[in-house]
Amino acid sequence: MAKDKTEAEIAAKKEKKDKKRKLEEVEDVEAVTPKKEKKKKRKSEAADNDESVMDVDGQSLVKVEEAEDKKDEKAVVAVPLAALVPFANPLADDKAQKKVLKAVKKAAKSKSLKRGVKECVKSIRKSPPATPATMSPNTLPPGIIILAADISPMDVISHIPVLCEDHNIPYVYVPSRAELGAAGSTKRPTSVVMLTPNVGGGKKDEKKEGSEEWLETYKDLHKLALKLGQTVKV
Incomplete structure (x- = not known):
């Protein structure tokens, strides 16, 4: 068991x-x-x-x-109308703005661009005053001013259009200072730039590489500025 x-x-x-x-x-x-x-x-x-x-x-x-x-066809920055200065006339629309910024880019490459209020005002004052001969649409101006319309305070650029009219220099507003600075090959936003017809800041008689091509672009921009200037809203 x-x-x-x-x-x-x-x-x-x-x-x-x-x-x-x-x-x-x-x-x-x-x-x-x-x-x-x-x-x-x-x-x-x-x-x-x-x-x-x-x-x-x-x-x-x-x-x-x-x-x-599609660098030339890059979408422009949308800026609200409330951010623009009230005297921004003539103001380029989207299509015109692309052409203006394209011309600014070419001017920067051709070294035919002046940046900033101080430098642009100095160049405007050095240019000859407006006369009946210089006011002809067939006469190329000594420069074309591109202003940013979203500047604050507005007093920074408010005197520039008056100077331009005294010296018969056409001017155009674009909505964005950031876009204007980028087109002018600068990292900072730019309030105003001036395009000149001479390549590399040289004299009128001097011919440099790309001068003829840039002159054609300058003429096209002058025509656009005159066209926009005809529809200025007071």
Whole structure:
């Protein structure tokens, strides 16, 4: 009887040990499989992220290329009318603004651009006063002034249009000083620039590279300024 009991106890202990082992194996498998699945998920997510990054980079590259190909057709910055000075006449619309900023860019490359109130006012005062001969539309002016209409305080540029009229220098307003500064190859916003017909600041008789091309651009801008000046709102 005692032997039977001991054998039964031993068998029961073995069964318990086997059950424990099986449970431990099952727990180990359950514990290991989620880790593997997590790793797989992480890898798949990383791959998806890489693909999404590639897609985003691809889109950004396309956008950059499109922007480089369409620099002249770049959308202008929208400025609310409330931010513009009340005497901003003539004010270039979107289409005219693109032409004006394009001419400013060419003037910066040709070194035919003066920036800032001080430098522009100095150049205006040095130019000859208005006479019937100089007021002819066929006569090219010594300069063309481009003003930013979102300047504050407005007193910074309020005297410039009067000086321009005294010296028969056409002037045009553009809505954004930031756009005007960027077109003039400066990092800072610019309140006023002056375009001159001579390349590199040279004399009228001197001919330099690109002078004929720039002169054609200057003539086109002069025609645009005269056209805008005919529709000035008082």
